[in-house]
Amino acid sequence: MKALLPIAGVVAVLAAVPLVVHSNVVLNFLVVTLMIALVGQGWNMLGGYGGQYSFGHAAFFGTGAYTTAILQVHYGVNAWIGFAAGIAAGAAAGAIVGALAFRAGLRSSYFALVTLAVAEVLRILASVAPITGAGVGLLLKLDVRAQSFQFQSRTAFYFVILALLAVSLVITRLLEQSRFGVWLIAVRENEDAAMALGVDTFAVKLGAMTLSAAITAAAGCFYVQYFLFVDSGIAYGTWISIEALLTPIIGGVGTVFGALLGALVVKSLGEGAKLVAGDVPGLDLMIYGAVLIAVIRFAPRGLVGTVADAHGRIRRRFATAPAATGEAVRG
Amino acid sequence: MVEPLVEPLLAVDTVSRRFGGLLAVDGASLSARPARITALIGPNGAGKTTLFALISGFLKPSGGRICYDGADVTGEPPHRLARRGIARTFQIVQPFAGLSVRDNILVGAHLRHRARAEALAVAERVGHDVGLHDRLDRPANTLTVAGRKRLELARALATEPRLLLLDEVLAGLNPSEIRDVVPVIRALAARGIAVLMIEHVMQAVMSLAADVFVLAGGRIIAEGGPAAIATNPAVVEAYLGHGAATKVGGARG
Numbered sequence: 001m002k003a004l005l006p007i008a009g010v011v012a013v014l015a016a017v018p019l020v021v022h023s024n025v026v027l028n029f030l031v032v033t034l035m036i037a038l039v040g041q042g043w044n045m046l047g048g049y050g051g052q053y054s055f056g057h058a059a060f061f062g063t064g065a066y067t068t069a070i071l072q073v074h075y076g077v078n079a080w081i082g083f084a085a086g087i088a089a090g091a092a093a094g095a096i097v098g099a100l101a102f103r104a105g106l107r108s109s110y111f112a113l114v115t116l117a118v119a120e121v122l123r124i125l126a127s128v129a130p131i132t133g134a135g136v137g138l139l140l141k142l143d144v145r146a147q148s149f150q151f152q153s154r155t156a157f158y159f160v161i162l163a164l165l166a167v168s169l170v171i172t173r174l175l176e177q178s179r180f181g182v183w184l185i186a187v188r189e190n191e192d193a194a195m196a197l198g199v200d201t202f203a204v205k206l207g208a209m210t211l212s213a214a215i216t217a218a219a220g221c222f223y224v225q226y227f228l229f230v231d232s233g234i235a236y237g238t239w240i241s242i243e244a245l246l247t248p249i250i251g252g253v254g255t256v257f258g259a260l261l262g263a264l265v266v267k268s269l270g271e272g273a274k275l276v277a278g279d280v281p282g283l284d285l286m287i288y289g290a291v292l293i294a295v296i297r298f299a300p301r302g303l304v305g306t307v308a309d310a311h312g313r314i315r316r317r318f319a320t321a322p323a324a325t326g327e328a329v330r331g
Numbered sequence: 332m333v334e335p336l337v338e339p340l341l342a343v344d345t346v347s348r349r350f351g352g353l354l355a356v357d358g359a360s361l362s363a364r365p366a367r368i369t370a371l372i373g374p375n376g377a378g379k380t381t382l383f384a385l386i387s388g389f390l391k392p393s394g395g396r397i398c399y400d401g402a403d404v405t406g407e408p409p410h411r412l413a414r415r416g417i418a419r420t421f422q423i424v425q426p427f428a429g430l431s432v433r434d435n436i437l438v439g440a441h442l443r444h445r446a447r448a449e450a451l452a453v454a455e456r457v458g459h460d461v462g463l464h465d466r467l468d469r470p471a472n473t474l475t476v477a478g479r480k481r482l483e484l485a486r487a488l489a490t491e492p493r494l495l496l497l498d499e500v501l502a503g504l505n506p507s508e509i510r511d512v513v514p515v516i517r518a519l520a521a522r523g524i525a526v527l528m529i530e531h532v533m534q535a536v537m538s539l540a541a542d543v544f545v546l547a548g549g550r551i552i553a554e555g556g557p558a559a560i561a562t563n564p565a566v567v568e569a570y571l572g573h574g575a576a577t578k579v580g581g582a583r584g
Binding site for chain 2: 177178179182183185186189190192193194195196197198199200201316
């Protein structure tokens with residue numbers, strides 16, 4: 001339980017924001033930021049903890065988004081049931097792609113390319129298939145009732161996405177403390193060594209990918225409820241794949257708060273630039289690129305990782321002074 | 332002294348492995364028994380590490396059978412063999428570089444202990460057994476070569492194996508470090524573990540091993556007690572070249 005205290009603290013602070021801020025612009029910004037943080041949190045599960053860098057998490061975001069949208073638009077299914085179905089469909093997509101890619105033994109850049117290709121194929125299919133609204137997209141009926149997962153106020157949406165993010169943070173923390181998480185990190189660090197120690201690396205990677213896809217799909221479902229519209233470019237577009245990996249890499253891969261911190265930084269910079277320079281197309285992407293280069297050059301473990309490293313160095317300096325002399329004697 | 336012969340825990344039966352045109356292991360047979368140290372020696376390129384990879388499941392044999400604890404385990408993947416109780420170390424150490432020493436050992440400990448607290452306790456104890464207790468919270472990549480070899484050993488031990496494959500754990504260590512590690516290995520056998528070790532440090536082989544198998548050119552050319560192996564002409568020839576046995580013998584004679 002003690003391990004969950006930092007999460008409780010961060011969530012409490014975020015939950016207090018609407019009490020102070022009433023601006024719809026700011027709330028909208030925060031809703032989108034937390035949604036991106038959730039997307040990144042999903043990616044982080046597989047990429048950060050498992051070391052499998054996906055370049056196509058749009059496949060899961062989009063599958064979640066389209067599943068709930070199609071169920072509601074074409075079949076009149078309740079939005080909350082659609083939400084659950086979207087998460088399940090995203091998880092299934094993750095399991096299928098994972099099973100194929102990992103069974104084929106794809107690693108590093110090959111895995112990245114296959115995930116990218118899957119997302120692109122889905123995007124093209126969605127842009128022509130009638131069920132996804134082809135080039136027009138799907139528009140959800142306006143029905144502002146809580147039982148339809150639609151709210152009048154942005155504050156309500158804010159609390160929903162915050163709750164989803166909180167759940168993902170707790171899952172991540174519990175994962176870190178579990179045998180599955182220990183094995184997943186072992187796979188990231190050295191697959192052969194993990195195998196020799198009895199880790200079923202295929203099963204571990206597959207489990208991580210399924211969980212990762214489910215979390216990212218939840219963000220896709222939320223997107224549909226919030227904007228009431230989805231098309232192939234939004235659902236399966238490269239933009240979401242990029243944000244999925246950008247936020248945890250900048251914030252700190254394989255850390256609980258990395259994706260959240262990364263999303264806050266990236267989105268603030270993007271919005272800040274828009275305020276200063278006006279709505280120049282592609283400006284936010286240029287800024288993302290610059291930040292990414294800076295982080296890789298100066299803080300390869302991300303913002304959280306760099307802070308943790310510095311903290312660890314200081315602690316070790318104080319802790320190991322006697323141990324260091326012991327080492328010298330032995331040597 | 333006549334030692335009671337226990338049934339072998341591991342029986343490798345005429346196992347072969349071909350890489351394209353190269354027959355790296357050619358009908359090799361050997362066995363390892365509980366509570367004994369068995370050494371696998373041979374010149375460089377003899378196929379020792381390949382044979383280890385076959386036993387631990389990292390490579391599949393092209394022919395032959397591997398039996399462990401009475402079951403045919405030929406071709407089983409490494410993680411399943413580890414679950415059965417076969418652990419190995421790597422000749423080229425493979426630490427989880429980004430993790431602390433404790434977390435490295437924890438990965439192995441989790442094999443038999445799901446609960447984190449239990450696994451941590453096992454990791455702590457094993458770390459102590461191999462003499463890493465003062466370095467448990469250090470990142471693994473800050474360890475010296477000797478430290479990394481100990482870590483390899485600790486991780487393997489944390490899986491609580493019945494058969495332990497050690498691939499040159501003494502290589503790269505200085506004589507005083509070797510003196511530190513030898514008793515650790517001896518203690519493992521005393522605990523009942525079947526230890527099968529590849530080793531180039533002959534002094535250690537002679538003092539540790541009860542049985543020695545000699546691999547050359549992928550074939551087992553000799554087996555027996557260490558004293559008999561040291562004077563076996565085929566072994567001397569394998570190491571020093573054709574005709575060496577008579578020269579050495581002649582010089583002695």
